[in-house]
Amino acid sequence: MNTLGSNMLIGDLLRGAKIIQMHDLTNAVQVASKTGLPVGRVLVMLGLVTTETVHAALQAQSLVRDRLISMDVATKAIGMVASYRIDLERALECLGSLPGREIETNKLGDLLVLAGLITNECLIESLKTSQHLNLPLGRILVLKNILKENVVEAALSAQVLLRDGVIDRKTAVAALKNAKHTHTSIESCLSAAGVDTGNKRQTVRLGELFVLAEIVTEPDLLAAVEIGLNEGTQIGQVLMQFGFINEETLETSLKLQQMVHKHSLSVSQAVQVLRLHLQGVDIPNAIASIAEPEVNPVQAVGLAEVLYLAGLVPQEETEKALAISYASRIPFNTVLLQYNMIKEEALHVATRCMLLMGENLLTAEEAIVALHHCVWSGMELVVVLSKMGWLDKQHKEESQQSLPIILGDTPITYTPAPEFNPTASMW
Structure with missing residues (x-):
């Protein structure tokens, strides 16, 4: 059962509005996984929906995720957009559910503008490009050399913390400004400001684990994070949707993430185990192969x-x-x-x-x-x-x-063995 702010993919929203059928969505997901294209774009290419409908669906998902409209209102509005060829704002107005202009959202573009990292004009132009190419806003800003990847990453991290209720908007904007000027992570800036983000214990983000294991690249991860935030979808599901990982790899990675959290493995060991698992080694044998003997x-x-x-x-x-x-x-x-x-x-x-x-x-x-x-x-x-x-x-x-x-005055080079194990007590 879908509830307010629940996880959903764009296909689920379009199916809920009775615009596409389940078999249409299944075919589109298969094509998307093979080509690396977003599902929405595939649906347009297959002639199942219009670009305008996909754009409206993405907007509606964002509003649901920000708790500004319900899932039921979203599906009805998308149906009206497709049937009567009106924009989403008009459809919501007809349903009596148009969010007030004064209500703040947690969108990436809003944060970047409020933090003074881009202008409103730049945001509007970049959103047009994003919609035209069906690529996430963050990726567009990086490709156009408007922002560096680390700045987009900091903004996405702030968006996640906002979504989870860890920080408020004012704190997020201030930390984002500081992260840009100091070239540090937003977590570091929040920590310096006395904000506990819950990242002091040892942990590893799922996306970070995939990057370290060379399953996805940093740009692909940032794009997936933004898509996940916009669609209210977990990062693992987004990466599965685009064919970067399969369900078995996701389940294994989640287990390894939990082992890092419990201090059973270090981050570097979890990466080694994941790499071995991708080569066909089961988890117990992979862990045994990296276990260390008695050391000095x-x-x-x-x-x-x-x-x-x-x-x-x-x-x-x-x-x-x-x-x-x-x-x-x-x-x-x-x-x-x-x-x-x-x-x-x-x-x-x-x-x-x-x-x-x-x-x-x-x-x-x-x-x-x-x-x-x-x-x-x-x-x-x-x-x-x-x-x-x-x-x-x-x-x-x-x-x-x-x-x-x-x-002596000559620095000594210390080279760790590949199995070197950092005993951690932590992003």
Whole structure:
């Protein structure tokens, strides 16, 4: 049973308005999955509906999702649009259900205009292009070089948080402005403003998992997110609709997402398991194949954890860097520097702390405290260790070969093994 704001695809809305039959929708979905075209566009190409009707259906879906009209009103209005060749606004007016102009919606374009990222004229022109090409607004804005992908991603994230009632419109607009100027994620901006978005625990977004596993590209994911928001549809269902994944892959990915949430797997491990599963390996065997044997202290704690626990690199950033490092085979510390996640001097000290841990001259806790103290005080590592009493006579005798490394000027390259496991406690 459809209820207010329930999930629905454009085909379901058109079928509810008795414009197309179930077999028409089935055929259109099959064509869409093979060609990558939106279902609405396929229905137009097959001569089953007009472009105007599809456009009205998309508008109606957005209004239902924003709780401005009911599903029943939407289907009646779409039927009137198709039968009497009037626009949706006129149909809603005839039904006595035209939303007031003062009521705010949660649409992507509205947020971008309110945040001052695009003008109203630019929005109108881009919407025309979007409707003509049947592509999401966000994709059009990126293709026309009006906005960068990261800005569109931030706006879509804000839209999701608005939809879920996590933040209000004023907060979303302010955070979006800040994200644009600081080149950071909207979650980071909200966190800096003291807003809890519920992303502190370890988790991974479904779309993020698909991108890391190289199932979809970033542009395709952003387009799917926008379509899902407009149609009130989960991202997994949208990706299935366009043939990127099948139902089995979706179910597996949801299980892996839950395992990450429960700390059974790290994000990078979940990506590895998903890749193996796509090659025909079942989940238990895939997990067993990446399970790690007994490891020494350096491997157990790991550079990523040390940097995170010392407060130098946010956990979200360390996991992102680990995923990039694993996929590209670029050393983890090189990724950190390339993406400006940490200063070279701080990384230099951290690698030396790792070496001392590997020699069992420092515990994990001592390394984290020493690293934090060095970075924030500007003191030399050997001075901090001496002040703390962690380089006593016995340690000095045992570490005659290690001390020159600590005091040396040449940065040490730390390259994690492909199975490197970040123990996480989190986007």
